[in-house]
Amino acid sequence: MTPRDNGRIDAARARQEADRPSSPLVLFGPDRPLKLDSGATLDRWQVAYQTYGTLNADRSNAVLVCHALTGDQHVANVHPLTGKNGWWSRMVGPGKPVDTDRYFVICPNVIGGCMGTTGPASTNPDTGQPYGLDLPLVTIPDMVRAQAILLDHLGIATALAVVGGSMGGMQVLQWAAAYPERVFAAIPIACGARHSSQNIAFHEVGRQAVMADPEWAKGRYLAEGRSPRKGLAVARMAAHITYMSDKSLHAKFGRQLQDRDAPTFGFDADFQIESYLRHQGVTFVERFDANSYLYVTRAMDYFDLAAPHGGRLSEVFRGSKTRFCIVSFTSDWLFPTEDSKVVTRALIASGGNVSFVEIDTDGGHDAFLLDEPELFATVDGFLRAAAHARGIA
Amino acid sequence: MLATDARNGIRADLRLIGELIPQGARVLDVGCGNGDLLKFLEDTKGVDGRGIELSQKGVNECVARGLSVIQGDADRDLVHYPDDAFDYVVLSQTLQATFRPREVVEQLLRIGRRVVVSFPNFAHWRVRGALLFRGRMPVTKALPYSWYDTPNIHFFTLRDFVDLCAELRVTIDQSLALDRRGEKIAFRGPWWFWNLFGAQAVFVLSQRSAQRDAPSA
Numbered sequence: 001m002t003p004r005d006n007g008r009i010d011a012a013r014a015r016q017e018a019d020r021p022s023s024p025l026v027l028f029g030p031d032r033p034l035k036l037d038s039g040a041t042l043d044r045w046q047v048a049y050q051t052y053g054t055l056n057a058d059r060s061n062a063v064l065v066c067h068a069l070t071g072d073q074h075v076a077n078v079h080p081l082t083g084k085n086g087w088w089s090r091m092v093g094p095g096k097p098v099d100t101d102r103y104f105v106i107c108p109n110v111i112g113g114c115m116g117t118t119g120p121a122s123t124n125p126d127t128g129q130p131y132g133l134d135l136p137l138v139t140i141p142d143m144v145r146a147q148a149i150l151l152d153h154l155g156i157a158t159a160l161a162v163v164g165g166s167m168g169g170m171q172v173l174q175w176a177a178a179y180p181e182r183v184f185a186a187i188p189i190a191c192g193a194r195h196s197s198q199n200i201a202f203h204e205v206g207r208q209a210v211m212a213d214p215e216w217a218k219g220r221y222l223a224e225g226r227s228p229r230k231g232l233a234v235a236r237m238a239a240h241i242t243y244m245s246d247k248s249l250h251a252k253f254g255r256q257l258q259d260r261d262a263p264t265f266g267f268d269a270d271f272q273i274e275s276y277l278r279h280q281g282v283t284f285v286e287r288f289d290a291n292s293y294l295y296v297t298r299a300m301d302y303f304d305l306a307a308p309h310g311g312r313l314s315e316v317f318r319g320s321k322t323r324f325c326i327v328s329f330t331s332d333w334l335f336p337t338e339d340s341k342v343v344t345r346a347l348i349a350s351g352g353n354v355s356f357v358e359i360d361t362d363g364g365h366d367a368f369l370l371d372e373p374e375l376f377a378t379v380d381g382f383l384r385a386a387a388h389a390r391g392i393a
Numbered sequence: 394m395l396a397t398d399a400r401n402g403i404r405a406d407l408r409l410i411g412e413l414i415p416q417g418a419r420v421l422d423v424g425c426g427n428g429d430l431l432k433f434l435e436d437t438k439g440v441d442g443r444g445i446e447l448s449q450k451g452v453n454e455c456v457a458r459g460l461s462v463i464q465g466d467a468d469r470d471l472v473h474y475p476d477d478a479f480d481y482v483v484l485s486q487t488l489q490a491t492f493r494p495r496e497v498v499e500q501l502l503r504i505g506r507r508v509v510v511s512f513p514n515f516a517h518w519r520v521r522g523a524l525l526f527r528g529r530m531p532v533t534k535a536l537p538y539s540w541y542d543t544p545n546i547h548f549f550t551l552r553d554f555v556d557l558c559a560e561l562r563v564t565i566d567q568s569l570a571l572d573r574r575g576e577k578i579a580f581r582g583p584w585w586f587w588n589l590f591g592a593q594a595v596f597v598l599s600q601r602s603a604q605r606d607a608p609s610a
Contacts, residue, residue: 325456344463348473355456356463358449377457385459 011227013081014114014287019123021048021116022080023073023109026153034111034146037302040136044125047150048116049073049108052092053100055156061392062156063098063383064147065107066164066171069296070236070288072115075107076100081287090371097380102387103160110171111146112138112295120291121222131291133219138295140167140303144174148182158182161386163379165189165368166335167296170303173343177305180320185386187379189327189368192339193313193346194304199334202242203297206235210290219291232290233281240280245331245364249273306346313346320347323389324354325382327375329367355382403429405575406593410485410509413567413597414438418480421445421505423467424487428455435460443479445470468492471500479505486593488512489545495557502563502600511595514570516550516588534573535592551588558598567597 027046028034034042050073055062065075065088072079076086076093092098092105109117112135124131151159162175162183169191176186195203210216213231217224241249253273257263260270269275309315324347328340337358347354357378363370403411407430414420418440422431425444428451434440444462446452455462463470467484468491482505484497489512491497501508513535514520523531530540538545549557551570558565570578570591578591587594 323461345473348463349475351475351478353443353461354463355452355461357453357456358464359453360449374453378453381457381459388459 011286014289015121015222017080017116018114018119018121018289019116021109023048023050023116025116026150028149032149034142034149036136036142037139038136042118042136045111045118045146046116046122047108047111047118047146049106049150050075050077051107052076052105053103055104055154056392058392059156060158060160060390061103061387062151062154062159063103063105064151064159064162064175065092065098065105066143066147066162066168066175067107067110068164068166068168069239069300070284070293071168072113073107073109074115075105079287082283087369090369091376091379097376097383098163099380099383102392103383106151106154106156108147108150110138110143110167110296110299112143112292112299114289114292117146119289120219120295121289130222132222133291135291135295137298139299140170140174141178143299144171144178147171147175148179151182158184160390160392161185161187161383163187163189164191166191166365167300169335170300173305174303176320176322176324177316180317180322183322184390185323185325185382187325187327187382188340188343189375190329190332190335190340190365192335193306193316193343195300195302196339200301202239202334203301205238207294207297209234209238210294213290216290219294221290227285228290229282229285232285232288232293233278235293236284236288237277237281240277242334243364243366245333245362247331247362248364251362252276313342314349316350317347317352318350320350320352322353323382323386324352325378326354326356327368327378328356328358329363329365329372330358330360331362332365332367334365403433406511406571406595407433407485409569409571409575409577410483410511410595411437413509413595414440414481414483417441419478421474421479421482423471423482423484423501424490425455425460425462426451428458428460428462430483430485431455431460431462432458466491467497467500471497471504474504476503477506481505481507481509483509485509485511486513489547489549491547494547494549495561498557498561498563498598502561502598506599507566508598509595510554510598511571511593512549512554513545513593514551514588514591515548516552517592518589519573519592521589533592551591551594552584554594554596555584558596562601563598564601565596566599567595569595571595 030043076089109115114121120135169188172188210231213228215226216228256272258272258275306313328337344356361367420440420442422444431442445465447466452464482501520531570587571593573592
């Protein structure tokens, strides 16, 4: 099988996941339209989600997990496209910190995603063609609004906890801001109340890489049977650097050469780090839609929780009864600890109930996905206390 | 700062502070360590407790125990709390380690209706003895560090603190002297007596009501 064939097979399967996912699916019609921040409305839209554990009789043990930019709903099961374990199977599962023996865990794919929830790779019901750029832009509040409608559908009035890292953490903050009475406890990890200028800059580099690929075809690549694999791979490579710390890169790769004893005096992947990044890029494009990458990065760029309150973040949470546990990582330079401290201080000023934990690690931004015992102990203890406070044994 | 002397699961001086705090109060513990006092108060008094702790290790331990604690320090982070946010603010064995103790006490009184402060007494007879007879900086049970690695940067005595309370026009609601084991000295003596025999002191303070009710603008 040539790599190209391999790509085609994956592309076909990925296309299928976008419209008819292997996950449970809810279809919403004009009776439950999704109003978007852009002013547009989706009259026919769908949400794909995964659940783990059992909802108790009181419907009080639901934990909503929000996924990050390139994550999806496959938190703790084998991924249907990659065949790998779910992205948070260290955190979520029986006996894990988010214990599926105790809690009912729900993770929906975000609006704008490409794993079954309506996104640019979905088929536009009006045309029968993939949306591409015809899908209105979506925001973090739009993602959360869609999730709230899903929880209505599942009969869950108030989540015991909403948990997520990075863009997932942004959704957690948005949940707590927009629906304080529906969020008993919130765990925003490695995130901030807004996307920084530096973060927007990195995203723009990624988007430009996608759009500079001729195969992108002004966003119509799916309809034309093409794929901007090279552009998306470069976007992923650039982004991946921002998820790791200099120290962890150095420890993992140093200046070691890849399968050779001397430099080749060419532009082949001489260094291990180059080979690693190329691998990251290539494997990413097999499972992720390029337009989806544009939409979801844009949603993060637009995120600014305090903006509707004149920039006063403490106003966002005033009167909130939600218990917060904010977590940052020492080596995360994409969402540095100071971003989490800003949110912590705002919650203190508004009289909120907040814990703040900074975890000492070289893992960088991606530490929330790694084996970090202190993170697990924090989430485990905080969730148990929240469950106890809510009267769940 | 006092070395941990765990008896019945909680340091004697912390238990004593715990007993001063009423059922169901809103409590902020500044410098809450590994959360022993907060946990004790939540379990026995059903308080709504929060903590600030300087060491990240202490914070992480607290949160893993289910307590609401943030990383921060008394000198810098009290300003973020709103006025009268708590019924009780506790500062246990920490005042002597702050950079600006006077401002810290003022902040405590701003955010708490009552303030509980405990500190090692630098006028205890053993401390005086170490200086007077041995000519050495004292290392005692209440002050267990050598001069070169002590976190305690502002030493003061029980009577110094009484003077500060007068200067700040603060009401002393309660005062206790503790012996070397952290037990309450049962009988009440004049200040000079406690100042000599108290290894530690615990004060409960509140703002004078006249000052509190004065219009702020």
